Amino acid sequence: MNYIVLDLEWNQACDSKTKKESPLLFEIVEIGAIKLNKNREQTDVFHELIKPQVYQSMNQITGELIHLNIEELADCRTFKEVATDFLAWCGEDAVFCTWGDLDLFELQRNLDFYKLPPLSDKPIPYYDIQKLFSIAYEDKKKRRTLAYAIDYLQIEKKIAFHRADSDAYYTAKIMEYLKEPELYTNLSYDIYHVPKTKEDEVKIIFNDYEKYISRAFEDRTEIMQDKDIISTRCYLCGKSTKKKTDWFTMNNGKHYYAISYCEKHGYLKGKIRIRKNIENHAYAVKTMKVISKEEVDVLFEKKEQAKLIRKEREKRIREQKKKKI
Numbered sequence: 657m658n659y660i661v662l663d664l665e666w667n668q669a670c671d672s673k674t675k676k677e678s679p680l681l682f683e684i685v686e687i688g689a690i691k692l693n694k695n696r697e698q699t700d701v702f703h704e705l706i707k708p709q710v711y712q713s714m715n716q717i718t719g720e721l722i723h724l725n726i727e728e729l730a731d732c733r734t735f736k737e738v739a740t741d742f743l744a745w746c747g748e749d750a751v752f753c754t755w756g757d758l759d760l761f762e763l764q765r766n767l768d769f770y771k772l773p774p775l776s777d778k779p780i781p782y783y784d785i786q787k788l789f790s791i792a793y794e795d796k797k798k799r800r801t802l803a804y805a806i807d808y809l810q811i812e813k814k815i816a817f818h819r820a821d822s823d824a825y826y827t828a829k830i831m832e833y834l835k836e837p838e839l840y841t842n843l844s845y846d847i848y849h850v851p852k853t854k855e856d857e858v859k860i861i862f863n864d865y866e867k868y869i870s871r872a873f874e875d876r877t878e879i880m881q882d883k884d885i886i887s888t889r890c891y892l893c894g895k896s897t898k899k900k901t902d903w904f905t906m907n908n909g910k911h912y913y914a915i916s917y918c919e920k921h922g923y924l925k926g927k928i929r930i931r932k933n934i935e936n937h938a939y940a941v942k943t944m945k946v947i948s949k950e951e952v953d954v955l956f957e958k959k960e961q962a963k964l965i966r967k968e969r970e971k972r973i974r975e976q977k978k979k980k981i
């Protein structure tokens with residue numbers, strides 16, 4: 657297998673009217689990538705600019721950020737040609753690595769737009785190096801800029817940031833510092849394509865939690881009736897747990913939470929995020945995690961607060977209605 661450290665630059669609409677009418681939100685104008693072998697040593701480089709088909713002028717902020725003007729792109733090859741060559745260069749068993757969680761999604765959106773074959777028709781596992789940096793050096797949650805990470809690791813800044821080739825180069829440089837094999841158990845999934853069938857669903861146990869990406873459903877109600885999604889079974893021993901709460905929401909059904917108790921592993925927090933993909937299909941990303949008694953108390957407190965806020969709001973609405981009568 658090869659790691660493909662990928663960075664893309666894209667252009668977007670210059671004004672909100674064009675943005676609304678545009679068939680493609682972000683048009684890729686540059687692909688930069690570094691190929692690493694399984695020992696994460698650099699073996700090859702890919703870099704090409706792309707002639708735009710959708711936007712004929714450069715968004716000002718984008719242009720200033722990436723130091724590209726539209727004239728420079730006029731003689732380049734089209735996305736279809738460049739992307740076809742790029743994917744052939746990547747090879748069959750490529751594992752993508754990107755700084756942040758946007759590039760693989762936008763690559764697929766552009767492939768789709770130009771009616772090129774998809775990378776995959778289901779979620780794609782990849783490494784988000786921004787996340788791995790946070791796990792290795794910070795609190796797992798913070799997301800830093802590439803420039804911050806380069807300074808932090810005291811890597812020499814030989815070339816300017818914000819171009820696809822240089823950002824791919826720096827991301828690969830950072831990977832030289834991320835040596836711990838355990839780090840690479842932290843796969844991310846790009847969900848441009850939601851699992852179509854039960855078999856394609858993703859269920860994966862990380863160090864301290866389990867993640868489950870469901871197939872597409874009609875709506876939230878259907879999701880919250882699915883036996884597997886609302887199961888609070890312990891991911892460590894597979895046994896049923898004692899429910900301490902039903903699934904409850906604190907923000908109008910975007911996220912649901914449940915607390916349960918495993919005889920062997922203690923308290924578990926379940927969280928279901930309801931999300932929609934670009935085709936407007938609803939799906940669930942569920943996590944199960946062992947938590948401490950203190951964390952249980954905090955969650956209960958938040959639940960009570962949310963309940964109070966909801967009650968107050970309902971009361972206000974009732975009073976307003978009364979005034980109108």
Ligand SMILES: [Zn+2]
Binds near residue numbers: 890893895918919921
């Ligand atoms: Zn258990």
